[in-house]
Amino acid sequence: MALHELTALELRDRIAAGTLSSVEATRAVLDRIERLDPTVGAYLAVFADRALESAQAVDRRIAAGEKVGPLAGVPLAVKDVLCTSFGATTCGSKILENFHAPYDATVIRRLQAADAVIVGKTNMDEFAMGSSTENSGYRKTANPWDTSRVPGGSSGGSAAAVAARLCQAALGSDTGGSIRQPASFCGVVGLKPTYGRVSRYGLVAYGSSLDQVGPITQSVADAALLLQVIAGHDPCDSTSVSEELAPVEDYLTRLNEPLERLRIGVASDFNAGADPAVREAIDRAVEGYRQAGAQIVELAMPHLDYAIAAYYVIATAEASSNLARYDGVHYGYRTKDPSDYIEVYSKSREEAFGKEVKRRIMLGTYALSSGYYDAYYLKALKVRNLIRGDFVRAFERCDCMMMPVAPTTAFAFGEKADDPLKMYLSDIYTIAVNLAGIPGISVPCGFDEAGMPIGLQVIGPAFSEARLLRIARMHEARTDWHTKRPALAG
Amino acid sequence: MSDLTYKIIVGLEIHVQLNTRTKMFCGCALSFGEEANSRVCPVCLGLPGALPVMNEQAVENAILAAMALNCEIASFTKWDRKGYYYPDLPKNYQISQYDLPLGGPGYIEIPLDGGKTKRVRIRRAHLEEDAGKNLHTSGYHSQVDLNRAGTPLLEIVTEPDLNSPEQVRALAVELQRIVRYLGVSEADMQKGHMRFEPNVNLVIERGGQQFKTPIAEVKNLNSFRALERSVAYEARRQLDDFLETGRTMQMGNKSTRGWDDVNEVTVLQREKEEAHDYRYFPDPDLVPVTPSEPWLAKIRSRLCELPVQREVRYVQEYGLSAYDAGVLTADRSTADFFEEAVKLGASAKRVCNLLTQLGLKLAKDRNSDLAGLGLDPAGVADLAKMIEAGTISASAGNTILTAMVETGKKPDALAEELNLIQKSDVGELERILDQVLAENEASVTEITTGGKKAQKARGYLMGQVMQKTKGQANPKIVADLLSKKLGS
Ligand SMILES: [Zn+2]
Numbered sequence: 001m002a003l004h005e006l007t008a009l010e011l012r013d014r015i016a017a018g019t020l021s022s023v024e025a026t027r028a029v030l031d032r033i034e035r036l037d038p039t040v041g042a043y044l045a046v047f048a049d050r051a052l053e054s055a056q057a058v059d060r061r062i063a064a065g066e067k068v069g070p071l072a073g074v075p076l077a078v079k080d081v082l083c084t085s086f087g088a089t090t091c092g093s094k095i096l097e098n099f100h101a102p103y104d105a106t107v108i109r110r111l112q113a114a115d116a117v118i119v120g121k122t123n124m125d126e127f128a129m130g131s132s133t134e135n136s137g138y139r140k141t142a143n144p145w146d147t148s149r150v151p152g153g154s155s156g157g158s159a160a161a162v163a164a165r166l167c168q169a170a171l172g173s174d175t176g177g178s179i180r181q182p183a184s185f186c187g188v189v190g191l192k193p194t195y196g197r198v199s200r201y202g203l204v205a206y207g208s209s210l211d212q213v214g215p216i217t218q219s220v221a222d223a224a225l226l227l228q229v230i231a232g233h234d235p236c237d238s239t240s241v242s243e244e245l246a247p248v249e250d251y252l253t254r255l256n257e258p259l260e261r262l263r264i265g266v267a268s269d270f271n272a273g274a275d276p277a278v279r280e281a282i283d284r285a286v287e288g289y290r291q292a293g294a295q296i297v298e299l300a301m302p303h304l305d306y307a308i309a310a311y312y313v314i315a316t317a318e319a320s321s322n323l324a325r326y327d328g329v330h331y332g333y334r335t336k337d338p339s340d341y342i343e344v345y346s347k348s349r350e351e352a353f354g355k356e357v358k359r360r361i362m363l364g365t366y367a368l369s370s371g372y373y374d375a376y377y378l379k380a381l382k383v384r385n386l387i388r389g390d391f392v393r394a395f396e397r398c399d400c401m402m403m404p405v406a407p408t409t410a411f412a413f414g415e416k417a418d419d420p421l422k423m424y425l426s427d428i429y430t431i432a433v434n435l436a437g438i439p440g441i442s443v444p445c446g447f448d449e450a451g452m453p454i455g456l457q458v459i460g461p462a463f464s465e466a467r468l469l470r471i472a473r474m475h476e477a478r479t480d481w482h483t484k485r486p487a488l489a490g
Numbered sequence: 491m492s493d494l495t496y497k498i499i500v501g502l503e504i505h506v507q508l509n510t511r512t513k514m515f516c517g518c519a520l521s522f523g524e525e526a527n528s529r530v531c532p533v534c535l536g537l538p539g540a541l542p543v544m545n546e547q548a549v550e551n552a553i554l555a556a557m558a559l560n561c562e563i564a565s566f567t568k569w570d571r572k573g574y575y576y577p578d579l580p581k582n583y584q585i586s587q588y589d590l591p592l593g594g595p596g597y598i599e600i601p602l603d604g605g606k607t608k609r610v611r612i613r614r615a616h617l618e619e620d621a622g623k624n625l626h627t628s629g630y631h632s633q634v635d636l637n638r639a640g641t642p643l644l645e646i647v648t649e650p651d652l653n654s655p656e657q658v659r660a661l662a663v664e665l666q667r668i669v670r671y672l673g674v675s676e677a678d679m680q681k682g683h684m685r686f687e688p689n690v691n692l693v694i695e696r697g698g699q700q701f702k703t704p705i706a707e708v709k710n711l712n713s714f715r716a717l718e719r720s721v722a723y724e725a726r727r728q729l730d731d732f733l734e735t736g737r738t739m740q741m742g743n744k745s746t747r748g749w750d751d752v753n754e755v756t757v758l759q760r761e762k763e764e765a766h767d768y769r770y771f772p773d774p775d776l777v778p779v780t781p782s783e784p785w786l787a788k789i790r791s792r793l794c795e796l797p798v799q800r801e802v803r804y805v806q807e808y809g810l811s812a813y814d815a816g817v818l819t820a821d822r823s824t825a826d827f828f829e830e831a832v833k834l835g836a837s838a839k840r841v842c843n844l845l846t847q848l849g850l851k852l853a854k855d856r857n858s859d860l861a862g863l864g865l866d867p868a869g870v871a872d873l874a875k876m877i878e879a880g881t882i883s884a885s886a887g888n889t890i891l892t893a894m895v896e897t898g899k900k901p902d903a904l905a906e907e908l909n910l911i912q913k914s915d916v917g918e919l920e921r922i923l924d925q926v927l928a929e930n931e932a933s934v935t936e937i938t939t940g941g942k943k944a945q946k947a948r949g950y951l952m953g954q955v956m957q958k959t960k961g962q963a964n965p966k967i968v969a970d971l972l973s974k975k976l977g978s
Pocket of ligand 1: 529
């Protein structure tokens with residue numbers, strides 16, 4: 001079996017057992033990046049030397065019989081939204097083109113403490129704003145299944161890298177679907193944890209009350225493995241939940257045990273908006289669970305229709321404030337020859353921010369302006385509470401919900417780029433999960449006529465990741481969608 | 491214009507820097523005078539991805555100060571972002587508190603002349619982070635020092651209850667005394683720990699009609715003198731302006747002025763209050779604070795008798811002058827020292843004299859407090875008792891106090907060592923007096939005859955006794971003996 005056919009877990013076990021060296025595994029990944037990434041465009045930066053050094057260090061320690069971490073020697077990629085003390089942290093934006101963070105994000109520190117090998121940083125929509133990675137200030141990322149199509153976004157680089165096996169697994173971030181949607185588009189697994197489960201320290205903020213870091217992987221087990229490493233309280237993030245309130249569970253040990261008497265909630269009306277091929281695949285997946293003994297519960301989710309509107313007020317309001325710091329004064333891009341300090345601000349921002357980022361800053365600024373605050377921001381918060389309520393009531397009647405990740409499969413470059421509203425509407429199935437702060441996972445569940453992957457979204461109550469992963473694994477164990485690879489990664 | 495009267499109306503905004511170990515939302519130490527940008531971290535630099543974590547000590551200190559100002563303490567308070575662009579503000583928003591400040595309505599008692607006090611209402615008290623400093627060096631470029639960015643500030647806003655420059659100053663001084671008493675701020679004016687922004691206008695009565703002048707806010711005053719003088723100047727300026735133009739307060743004609751310390755005038759900065767839209771919204775990076783009852787009780791236990799209350803009590807209970815009471819209560823450690831000594835049985839007046847006439851001067855010379863001089867209340871109490879008992883004279887008391895500071899020895903040992911113990915042996919003093927009387931018959935005659943010269947002769951004889959005893963005779967005993975022998 002070729003190295004790139006191994007999951008992160010399988011690779012880790014071989015490295016730990018000494019039957020494979022991390023240097024071999026890392027070199028294989030670096031070779032593939034060199035060969036395939038010019039086509040895929042998943043990476044913004046590759047740290048070949050540094051990765052090989054890390055790999056060597058792990059190999060030496062294993063040879064010396066030292067204890068190593070749970071990701072020892074596994075080559076991983078991270079979205080360029082995470083601060084690293086090595087290389088630049090650009091967030092896909094020209095405004096941070098040469099920004100070198102002086103510190104590592106908490107999740108980066110945790111990966112390194114687990115002895116992972118970080119091979120590079122992946123492309124993304126600028127400041128994680130987008131659903132196709134087309135908003136990157138640097139490059140296009142292609143969908144490995146069909147390079148004329150987008151990989152989804154905003155974590156398109158991470159999803160494409162995993163799908164094309166340009167790393168063993170990756171981290172992304174999800175504010176309105178940015179892990180799950182690209183995972184679905186690229187036929188891989190993507191998990192958005194409960195808000196507060198994973199530290200946001202060092203994750204460059206887009207919508208602070210919605211952002212969450214999570215894994216993009218080839219298998220459910222890999223998602224469990226990565227979550228185990230990155231989850232947990234962080235004193236540097238006030239919104240990360242305490243160990244007391246929600247202890248980190250063991251996500252791997254009982255992963256393969258199916259859940260009995262599982263109750264699955266489905267909101268048929270809500271799902272009706274998806275393409276027929278997507279609907280069929282979801283129905284088929286749910287039917288699989290039913291045949292395995294699950295009970296299907298029909299749910300009414302009356303407020304989900306308002307999720308997109310509420311999201312684009314809350315997320316952009318927070319973004320307008322979060323992105324105020326990119327002003328050309330302290331770091332990042334600065335305009336040449338400003339006539340006064342006001343121009344340092346206005347011209348730096350005008351020249352370096354992309355169109356979508358500007359659009360969202362303006363939307364958010366408007367929503368927070370005096371006279372409009374109540375009508376937009378405050379109302380959106382109320383809708384958010386109603387949506388939370390919908391889910392709380394739903395989870396009284398079921399253990400998890402299932403729905404599509406996106407209404408369509410991956411679309412062609414440029415198809416929605418000129419119609420922001422159309423682009424926003426493609427987030428319809430993922431956004432409510434962020435508003436409610438609950439976990440959701442995307443697992444491969446089929447292909448459309450064009451051979452593009454479809455994802456099944458499983459949603460659970462807050463801090464139910466252990467169960468959510470087991471439910472997703474039940475599907476994975478009975479199907480072979482996750483074993484399919486794009487021809488390019490063959 | 492002879493029928494014109496006016497009243498000054500002032501509301502005050504005060505920023506007090508709290509003396510926490512670390513900044514408001516990060517682990518950096520507070521800074522003063524260090525090399526620029528040496529006390530910074532990703533959080534206070536506002537770097538991408540960095541997140542604030544609330545400093546609990548700052549919240550405790552702020553709540554304590556709010557309690558001392560009799561403010562309602564909020565059962566739910568939160569953090570808001572106040573958005574505006576300025577180079578010294580690294581995130582281009584300031585973390586502050588908008589609609590739910592930790593301290594609600596309260597009041598402060600300020601001392602007025604003649605031992606009276608005035609109650610000034612407090613509108614609110616809230617916590618926020620300070621900005622950095624723009625350094626305008628010469629030339630085209632400016633630089634920014636972010637050492638101060640993130641320093642915890644308590645903002646206190648009064649109602650417009652102040653009616654003279656003196657009252658405004660009294661409030662500021664009293665607030666300084668309170669925060670120092672509570673130990674929540676050093677309130678060092680030189681270091682910019684207190685900054686004032688008075689809102690000033692006049693209510694003018696003329697010809698049975700009332701007029702209000704437009705409000706002027708004077709920004710960023712950092713001394714009591716500048717505060718008092720700027721308010722006085724504003725009152726004069728506004729009266730002149732009214733007489734000249736008749737301009738009165740209207741929506742939107744509040745102006746912002748700066749203080750020119752050299753020429754002692756206020757200078758117009760912004761004519762109309764700009765329609766500032768700070769786009770406040772709750773900071774999603776921080777969680778709201780819901781103070782628990784046990785936590786509040788713990789904070790409340792740090793409350794103490796406030797200086798103005800102490801001052802009044804010293805006058806009433808100990809019979810001290812208002813001036814002495816003010817000196818002793820100016821800072822908490824002095825007042826505590828004083829009371830401790832009195833509690834040990836010493837006379838309040840004697841202790842007061844020792845401290846106000848000498849002890850505090852010695853402390854000031856050495857840039858220290860009383861404890862820093864090596865003095866303790868028990869030693870000073872003993873010294874005061876020795877004076878009270880006549881063992882030593884009051885002036886010897888001062889000599890001994892100085893020696894205590896210099897040598898660290900106990901007062902009784904020093905009295906012996908320096909031969910300052912008064913002779914109080916009646917038999918011995920009588921023998922010496924008899925000798926003096928024998929040697930000065932003329933003076934004795936002057937006393938026994940009475941008349942103008944008697945008083946002077948008495949003093950002369952007392953002096954002779956003192957000379958023979960090298961100043962150690964107890965003057966009271968000698969005077970009594972003299973009266974007994976020659977009649978008084
Ligand atoms: Zn700091």
